[in-house]
Amino acid sequence: MNLLIMGPPGSGKGTQSKLVVEKYGLVHISTGDIFRKAIKEKSELGHLAKSYIEKGEYVPDDIVCEVIEDRLAEDDCKNGFLLDGFPRTIYQAVKLEQMLEKLNKKIDHVLKIDVDPYVLVKRRAGRRVCSNCGSSYHLEFKPPVTKGACDKCGHAIVQRADDTEETAFKRLDIYLKSTYPLVEYYDAKELLRNIHGFGTIERVFFRINRELEKYDNH
Numbered sequence: 001m002n003l004l005i006m007g008p009p010g011s012g013k014g015t016q017s018k019l020v021v022e023k024y025g026l027v028h029i030s031t032g033d034i035f036r037k038a039i040k041e042k043s044e045l046g047h048l049a050k051s052y053i054e055k056g057e058y059v060p061d062d063i064v065c066e067v068i069e070d071r072l073a074e075d076d077c078k079n080g081f082l083l084d085g086f087p088r089t090i091y092q093a094v095k096l097e098q099m100l101e102k103l104n105k106k107i108d109h110v111l112k113i114d115v116d117p118y119v120l121v122k123r124r125a126g127r128r129v130c131s132n133c134g135s136s137y138h139l140e141f142k143p144p145v146t147k148g149a150c151d152k153c154g155h156a157i158v159q160r161a162d163d164t165e166e167t168a169f170k171r172l173d174i175y176l177k178s179t180y181p182l183v184e185y186y187d188a189k190e191l192l193r194n195i196h197g198f199g200t201i202e203r204v205f206f207r208i209n210r211e212l213e214k215y216d217n218h
């Protein structure tokens with residue numbers, strides 16, 4: 001099974017992605033994670049991506065597509081993958097289709113996490129990540145056991161540079177303009193699965209499973 005997950009910034013798609021890949025044995029391909037790793041490693045890709053990400057802007061299509069093309073060709077994608085954060089523009093979606101065609105693969109479902117903008121703002125403001133291992137937390141919905149420290153490795157949990165209020169609004173605006181058209185694109189292909197994104201992490205995950213099972217039986 002090859003999946004794609006989309007939702008506005010702060011919709012919880014990263015958290016849900018981790019649960020989905022674990023349950024269905026898929027490879028998690030997150031462009032955001034790839035860029036953050038590259039920035040940490042100070043690679044050429046990291047240097048390129050950093051300036052865009054910190055401003056809350058999209059990394060140029062050609063750079064993102066090249067990263068994904070290389071990743072999809074890797075052996076571990078054979079048994080299924082979940083794309084998280086890609087495609088984000090129609091251009092990327094068309095390119096993805098061409099890449100998959102070459103690899104004799106296709107997307108089976110597009111999970112779209114629907115959430116209320118008010119909940120989004122709250123979620124964004126409380127979001128924290130571990131500075132060392134990248135585990136994600138939320139001050140309100142998923143706090144660490146020890147305040148300010150990662151449950152897994154004990155390092156400090158921090159707010160991502162692109163999680164400030166100003167960039168949050170900018171990202172939401174860009175999402176609505178550039179990424180929202182993808183909803184129509186995938187709806188026309190009958191791949192869109194709408195998931196209500198309110199409620200607990202477990203509740204949203206339950207809805208994802210229910211949706212996938214529904215299609216599995218037909």
Ligand code: AMP
Nearest residue numbers: 031032052053057058059064085086088
């Ligand atoms: P994410 O963790 O998915 O929210 O991604 C963090 C940041 O990485 C985004 O705000 C963009 O600046 C950049 N990024 C990630 N994926 C893409 C993409 N498919 N196209 C353009 N920029 C991206």
